[in-house]
Every structure is written in structure tokens, then in C-alpha cells.
Amino acid sequence: MLPFPLVLSFFITVFCSLLSVIAEGNVQCADGGLDWYTNVVGETPCKTYERLRQICDPQYEVGRLNRNTPPDICKRGHECCCNSISFGLSMLCLSCQQGFSHDPTGLDAVNGTYKTYLNNCSPVTNKSFTDDIQAAVCKNNIKIFDDMYDRIFWDDGSWFYEWTRERLSQDLAVNPGNTFTRCGFVSASDNSPTSPALNQTTVGSDSSTSGPSGPPGLPGSITSPSTTPSPALSSASSGSSTGLSGGAIAGIVIGSIIVLGLWAFFIYMWRKRRASQSAPEGPSVGRLFDPQQMVQNTRAGRQEWESLGAGETITRNSNRRVS
Ligand SMILES: *[C@@H]1O[C@H](CO)[C@@H](O)[C@H](O)[C@H]1NC(C)=O
Ligand SMILES: *[C@@H]1O[C@H](CO)[C@@H](O)[C@H](O)[C@H]1NC(C)=O
Numbered sequence: 001m002l003p004f005p006l007v008l009s010f011f012i013t014v015f016c017s018l019l020s021v022i023a024e025g026n027v028q029c030a031d032g033g034l035d036w037y038t039n040v041v042g043e044t045p046c047k048t049y050e051r052l053r054q055i056c057d058p059q060y061e062v063g064r065l066n067r068n069t070p071p072d073i074c075k076r077g078h079e080c081c082c083n084s085i086s087f088g089l090s091m092l093c094l095s096c097q098q099g100f101s102h103d104p105t106g107l108d109a110v111n112g113t114y115k116t117y118l119n120n121c122s123p124v125t126n127k128s129f130t131d132d133i134q135a136a137v138c139k140n141n142i143k144i145f146d147d148m149y150d151r152i153f154w155d156d157g158s159w160f161y162e163w164t165r166e167r168l169s170q171d172l173a174v175n176p177g178n179t180f181t182r183c184g185f186v187s188a189s190d191n192s193p194t195s196p197a198l199n200q201t202t203v204g205s206d207s208s209t210s211g212p213s214g215p216p217g218l219p220g221s222i223t224s225p226s227t228t229p230s231p232a233l234s235s236a237s238s239g240s241s242t243g244l245s246g247g248a249i250a251g252i253v254i255g256s257i258i259v260l261g262l263w264a265f266f267i268y269m270w271r272k273r274r275a276s277q278s279a280p281e282g283p284s285v286g287r288l289f290d291p292q293q294m295v296q297n298t299r300a301g302r303q304e305w306e307s308l309g310a311g312e313t314i315t316r317n318s319n320r321r322v323s
């Protein structure tokens, strides 16, 4: 009996982590072509782009970007994307999602693409953010290369991956530790304090204690159903939220609730079966839900569990006396 819930919760855990992997897929790169960026910034350009846009729209998810440029389109009223930096990040993200097997030199954009990306948003800020967005970028610890502000910009609204990569790599080689100065970042120390986003609660995570995203763990005490599994499980559900999108968090929470519910159910059934096995005149399995029998079973079961807990062996005789 016991191995079955164990196996079941294993599969549910796998399912939950799959769910979070799928949700994370859009901010992960198809291959290692952008490792030069990810290794320095600590996240993919898609994640940087997503976090930037989440300043204005906490629900924003990067999704699958359009291979026909522009990869994404700014939303009216969203200052976060109404600038050339956001456009540049969306282009880097596109190459990240597509990978470099078909396009060894990344994906470029023709003249006029930036204008299409802006989608008549306002106010447009070329080569900078508005002051409040810049403040939020720093507050949220979003690392953006200095070069993404003023160097990586084409007046005709085009964009070139290979030029960008070379420019940034060169800068990293020449000015190591000095490529993120807009917020006073120094690459060498990644321990800058993190504070919550401006005017928003970071979706689903109050995250000082939560670790990196990952599959919710199985409870350590899985071999003994008499210990309560809930603390381990509920901490698993809250521990996997950092960096996950709202949908993924919801999925994990729902998954964890299902796991908890199934655990409760199986533990209940297991105790019941134990109770009926130790009381020979007890109910047949076919009458499990007879309320009167249930009360008797529960009483017998409890008695047995208490005895077990106290380290005593119980005999059938003592059990019979109870019921
Ligand atoms: C892009 O460049 C071509 C030729 O260089 C020009 O004909 C066209 O008008 C330009 N388009 C935009 C949107 O600037
Ligand atoms: C920003 O750049 C675009 C494309 O080069 C240009 O059309 C637009 O006029 C510029 N806007 C500002 C406010 O400088």
C-alpha cells in the first residue's frame, strides 16, 4: 500500500517541475550562444527583458517572441518598453530563444524595426530610461550593460546582433568590473542588496528565504506516514517561487495542494486498512464508508497508533476489548 502514494507523489512532483520548466522555457536560451551575456549578468537577456517590463506590468511574461522582427511590441502607456534599451534587450532575447544553429550570427533587424516596436508609445527615450524607470531598474537590481544605453543604437531603427556581441565582449575585456555603472554596479560583487519592486509586490514571492527555482522536493519523512508531511510540502511550494512567472507559481501551488490532498487521502486509507486488518470482526472493505464502522475503525486505529507510538506491541485481544 505505501509504495503507491510514494510513486504517485513522485510523478506529481515530476509533473510540477515540468510545468515550471515549460513556464521558464521562454526565458531560457536555446543553446549556449549567449553564455557570454548570461555568465556576466547572471540571467538570460530574456529574463532581463521580462524583469524590465514587469516594472510597468507585473503580469508581463516574455512568451515566445516573434521571429519576424520586431520580436515584441511595446504597449501604450508602458514607459518600460518605450525606449531603445528595451528594444535592444528584446532583440538579444530573440537570438537567445532561437539559438544559433540556423543563424550563426544571431538575428538582426532592418531599418524601421525600432519604430514598429515602439508602437506609438510615449514618451520615447532613446539611449536612456525616464528617471522613474531608471530608479526602478536600480531598485530591482536589473543589470543592464552601459553600452546598451548609448552605444548600441542605430538611428534608422535597425539592430545587429554580431556588432552588439562584439561591442559588449570588447568592453568586458577592456573594462572588467566596470560595465554596469548606471546603478553603481560592479561586476565583481554580485551581492548588491535587493529590494522589492516599485509599486508592486513581486508576484507570489516574499522571497528572502526562498531558493532558486526548481522542482518542489519530496518530504524527507516519506517512509513514515504517521509523521505529518505537511510542513515539508508547504515549504516546498513556497520555496520554488523565485524567478517564476505567475502562471508557473500558480501551477506549482495547485500541484502541491493536489499532492497534499492525495497524501492526506492515502494516509487516511492506509490507517483505515491497518485498523480493519487488526480487528478481525471489523468491516469488509466493501463497506468502508459505513459511518458507524468508520467510527469503530478510527477508534481502533487510533488505539493502535498510540500504542505503536509508545513503542508497545499490541495484541489482538487488547484491540478487541476496545471495540
Ligand atoms: C529602409 O532603407 C531603405 C533603403 O535603404 C529605404 O528605402 C526605406 O525607406 C527605409 N525604411 C525605413 C522605415 O526607414
Ligand atoms: C528615437 O529614435 C527613433 C529612431 O531612430 C527616431 O525616429 C525618434 O525620433 C527618436 N526619438 C527621440 C525622442 O529622440
Ligand SMILES: *[C@@H]1O[C@H](CO)[C@@H](O)[C@H](O)[C@H]1NC(C)=O
Binding pocket: 132, 133, 136, 198, 199
Ligand atoms: C509609485 O506610486 C506612487 C504613489 O502611489 C507614485 O507617486 C509613483 O510615481 C509611483 N512610481 C512608479 C515608478 O510607478
